[in-house]
Amino acid sequence: MSDELEPIAGLWHSFFGGRDYDCFYASVFEAENPALKSLPLAVQQKQIVVTCNYEARRRGLRKLQLIKQARKLCPDVVVMLGEDLTKFRDASKCLYAFLKGFIWGNRAERLGFDEVFLDVTSMIDYNVELLNYNDLPNSFFQLDKSDPTVGFVYDATTICGPTYPPTLIPNGSASCETSPESHIGTSAFEPGSLYMRLIIGSHLAYYLRRLLEESKGYTSTVGISTSKLLSxxxxxxxxxxxxTTLLPPYDVEHNDDGRQESNVIRFLGPHDIGRIPGIGFKTAQRIRSHALGREQETGVYEELVASDTVTTHDLRSFPGMGPVLLDNILCGGGWPKGTGTKVWGLINGIDPTPVADARAVPTQISIEDSYAQLERLEDVTKELIPIARNLLRRMRVDLTADDNDDDSDNDYGNQDTHISQGERPSPRKKKRWLAHPRTLRLSTRLLLPPNPDGIRNFNSSRTSRSCPMPVFIFSFNEDIPALADRLVHQTIVPQLFRKLHPENSGWKINLLNIAVTNMVESGGSERGSSGRDIGKMFRNQERVLSQWRVEDRDVGPDSDNVIDGDTGLRSIDVVEDMEGEGEDEDGDGGDDEGTWDSDGDTLTECNACAVCGVRIPYFAVKAHELYHSLPD
Structure with a gap:
């Protein structure tokens, strides 16, 4: 890997996550009520603990634990209901927007509620060029290209915060002078070196972490490296x-003695293959079965037992292991061609996946709920309606924006509140769609029949059916409950559910999911909009073009100057008052004739040219005279 071409990527975990998503829900409640930070806090969905804060974990609580067990282990635990995801979604979007505001080029990618990848390559490259190598301890990071005063001071001789491999510096920082082994084969102070870029990246990470905590009240955990996988x-x-910053060397080819192990390989070695991003449960299960020579004992939602662990070091050391063998192992089973080659790259720390540009709208929106079992159509229909309502609410939050069209100022229709007689209602802000989903999808999951021993295996597979999105759901004239009822009874049940389950009853459904996909962004004036909103352009053209409009009013032959009673302005015959400009050299005005069009549409006044005799309209006299004045 070339140091000069490697982008610096940072992964931001909105805090309280022991594992990526663990504690984000709890952090939202703690941000609302800081007193909860010192108490054991658990967030409940259904009858289980979906996450808990660190105080609760210290007392033995863990995620996916039954609420009954959690209360028994910790009687004073504070349990908050977290089934409504609205506040968590809003908090996630707020933090994402905050971080994205600092990143050049909108190179910010949100993953779930609590993870954000930030590609700060351009920011690092720009600030490397600003370094004064004669005064590195007093360097300045410029956050805005157009304003050199916006930024922060930092010490460019040390990495900020902990590192991997860990250093021996008491404060946890990695000093260039005292860590020569971390940059073998290159000078730490060489302009543009990977080590120097990581130093700058670590200080930017600390600055944004501290700003996020001070401004929003959320702490965060950051990884700094050159790819999404490593960060x-x-x-x-x-x-x-x-x-934590992953120190170089990243490539053993940079070492002279040939014995220095890449820090990437050293870091990834103890990780189980199932913990590598990009390697899913079924892929890891197939690879483990081949490496262990048996089927693994751990289930899909169970914690991996030690006997089933296969680390990346184990896999790289397996006889004959490589991309070809992995392709053979993963041949069939629904994996696309080349999956083995991709997996081989991941376990060696190679991840070329770029950080996606920030999106104005999500790629899809889905709402689901799980049940003990649904066996009758009436029960299914009853449960689909609240899911459809939540889906439509989400669509209006994520896919609409205020319409700043000036015409909307006079829209007083469809007021939800009672207006007393004589009061002028306050205008309701109009909305417009940022994107229109083209596809509506329904997914269901069935309970598997029990085994002979009475235990029912978990069914992870779903069946889905899609149809075109009905147009009526984009109407703002109907309220959400009415639209949801129409959507369920007119589209979801007859067109999707009945085709998925043609039987009248007895399905044993334990999950329902409704999703809208295939987003098509609408035109608009915002950055990232797909084209222009032509409807809005037509609505605004009268106002926009008014300052350049030239009016041609119908005025009778004897009404040279008529006062408009509405505007108080003087109506001009043609374009402007050109009295006297049509006189010939003798001053008699020539054939000054005014012809009134019998249809009453136009008024044409012309003069005969004194040179050639052609009748010329007033507005062309000057140009015609200029024509005669030009040399032949």
Whole structure:
């Protein structure tokens, strides 16, 4: 890998996550009520603990634990209901927007509620050029290209925060002078070196972490490296409220003695293959079965037992292991061609996936709920309606924006509140769609029949059916409950559910999911909009073009100057008052004739040219005279 071409990527975990998503829900409640930070806090969905804060974990609580067990282990635990995701979604979007505001080029990618990848390559490259190598301890990071005063001071001789491999510096920082082994084969102070860029990246990470905590009240954990894969994993080394930088060398080819192991290989070695981002449960299960020579014992939602662990070091050391063998192992089973080659790259720390540009709208929106079992159509229909309502609410939050069209100022229709007689209602802000989903999808999951021993296996597979999105759901004239009822009874049940389950009853459904996908962004004036909103352009053209409009009013032959009673302005015959400009050299005005069009549409006044005799309209006299004045 070339140091000069490697982008610096940072993975941001909105805090309280022992594992990426663990504690984000709890952090939202703690941000609302800081007194909860010192108490054991658990967030409940259904009858289980979906996450808990670190105080609760210290007392033995864990995620996916039954609420009954959690209360028994910790009687004073504070349990908050977290089934409504609205506040968590809003908090996630707020933090994402805050971080994205600092990143050049909108190179920010949100993953779930609590993870954000930030590609700060351009920011690092720009600030490397600003370094004064004669005064590195007093360097300045410029956050805005157009304003050199916006930024912060930092010490460019040390990495900020903990590192991997760990250093011996008491404060946890990595000093260039005292860590020569971390940059073998290159000078740490060489302009543009990977080590120097990581130093700058670590200080930017600390600055944004501190600003996020001071401004929003959320702490965070950050990993700093050159790819999404490495930054995600190295961020897990020091948690919570910390950051970790993966030190060079990243490539053993940079070493002279040939014995120095790449820090990437050294770091990834103890990780189980299932913990590598991009390697899913079924892929890891197939690879483990081949490496262990048996089927693994751990289930899909169970914690991996030690006997089933296969680390990346184990896999790289397996006889004959490589991309070809992995392709053979993963041949069939629904994996696309080349999956083995991709997996081989991931376990060696190679991840070329770029950080996606920030999106104005999500790629899809889905709402689901699980049940003990649904066996009758009436029960299914009853449960689909609240899901459809929540979906439509989400669509209006994520896919609409205020319409700043000036015409909307006079829209007083469809007022929800009672207006007393004589009161002028306050205008309701009009909305417009940022994107229109083209596809509506329904997914269901069935309970599997029980085994002979009476135990029912978990069914992870779903069946889905899609149809075109009905147009009526984009109407703002109907309220959400009415639209949801129409959507369920007119589209979802007859067109989707009945085709998925043609039987009248007895399905044993334990999950329902409604999703809208295939987003098509609408035109608009915002950055990232797909084209222009032509409807809005037509509505605004009268106002926009008014300052350049030339009016041609119908005025009778004897009405040279008529006062408009409405505007108080003087109507001009043609374009402007050109009295006297049509006189010939003798001053008699020539054939000054005015012809009134019998249709009453136009008024044409012309003069005969004194040179050629052609009748010329007033507005062309000057141009015609200029024509005669030009040399032949």
């Amino acid at each position: 995600k994993l190295v961020g897990n080394v020091h948690k919570p409220r910390s950051q």
